[in-house]
Amino acid sequence: MLTVRELLLRQDKGDISAEEIISECQKEVSIRDPLIKGFIYTSWQRAREKARQIDQDRARGGDRPPLAGIPVAIKDNLARSGEPMTCCSRFLKGFYPGYTATAVSRLEKAGAIIIGRTNMDELAMGSSTENSCYFPTHNPHNPDYVPGGSSGGAAAVVGGGLVPLSLGSETGGSIRQPAAFCGVYGLRPTYGRVSRFGLTAYASSLDQVGPLSGNLEDLWLVLKEMAGPDELDATTLKEPLKGPEDPDDWRIGLPREYLEHIQDPEISRRVQEIAAELEKAGVVVEEISLSDPTRALAIYSSIVPAEASSNLARLDGIRYGLQSDNNYETWEQFIRENRGKGLGEEVRNRIILGTKLLNPEGEEDFLARGQQARRELKEEMQAIFKEFDLILSPATPTPSFKMGSSPEHSLQRFMSDIFAIPASLTGLPALTVPAGLNSKKLPLAIQLMGPWGSEGRLLGLARLLERITGYGPVVNDTEREEPL
């Protein structure tokens, strides 16, 4: 798949039309997605109509919109009027939102063409996309491995070269971890940079929409269109987004507590190698000390289920969602039956845990502890970014893991997000930067984390890294002979 820039240039030269781009994309998806299983819904007819409209407008001499004819896939928890949104939950099958998420409508306004919805862990709860009510998605680099999650479908369709861009969402690493597992860039913008309107809420004080792409410049092009204040989301930022910056006397921190949690020697070596390359390029890289990331994991585990249990109380099967056919005597029984039948095990467990956290009843108040510790973590980050421009760390403790090997029913489930969670809790921007393949041909990645509003700085350093290390996105668009 060509990059966004290349697709725009070819359209400008008259080599290809928006409609032809969509037809090519459809062909590619029809051949290769049965192997990856990244999409749960495609909307080719609607996409072709939009493409035709763009071509006609241009033929009449209209300006080319900034993302004209660019095919984009969206995660199944982003609302788009006229098509189903299920969040890959049995509970929401058949639900059609009557509105479109701001992030999606802004891309459409910029000429992007939404071609379909991607698979995810049910209601964004999971790290492998095995918790979808439809089917698991496969890693495009090796079908026996997971693509990560919860935005696993969005990462896999980009990593597999089916689309140049996708939109994901994350609460605690659900963009960055699958981006790392699939060998692509994944950006968590500063909290409030992109409107959450139309994003199904999981834990509102952490949720963010962000792009995934196989090309750094594409990431910037799409972020530029999505970012900005939105009257439909009071938490959006008014401050203008700054463009990619060139590293100039920058100091990069390498937290030793994070390095201690790497569980794979190849990741360890790659992080050190990249740090050494940066130093050779004149960037100062210093080991720093931050609080242990397992502490952030505990804070996350005390806050997120609580917010989730509150947010998901609306899934009652009365206004929308699965409705049981059985007779019932009370509304309470009816709702309990709907939720019991419609929500998967992982979701139910997190709701129960969250409810217990909200209602400690004489036991220790972990939620209060978590909230206090979150503030302290924020203050720690603010202090470190007074001295350092960015933090470099591994993106995940291991590369992708085999399907069916996720830890069961334990807080260990969050372990693959351990390096992602501190930025999520503190609202800071962070970027997964692909860093080549390991000896098993699985992608490796590092993470860059920056102070509030520093997306441009993250992109600037990633651009330098691409140039000096020779590593970059690893999109696997070769066809396989055997279907999965």
Next chain:
Amino acid sequence: MSRKLERQTALPIEQEQLDLIQKQLQELGESLSGPENNSFSEDKSLFLTLDCLREDRPRTNSWKAGMIFKVPRLR
């Protein structure tokens, strides 16, 4: 216990699930009760305000604006 939790969550709950949640709470307790976590100062605000996530707004204004992320507690 499970009956009450069933009402609060509007979910059917098996004993096995309760045991699991209890285990998770125990794990959480162990993770949050290290010496590092016993130093929480009492004057820290209990709830995160938006200002904790944003640096573009003076902290004192958040209460006036009513923009507080406060997780509602079940009673």
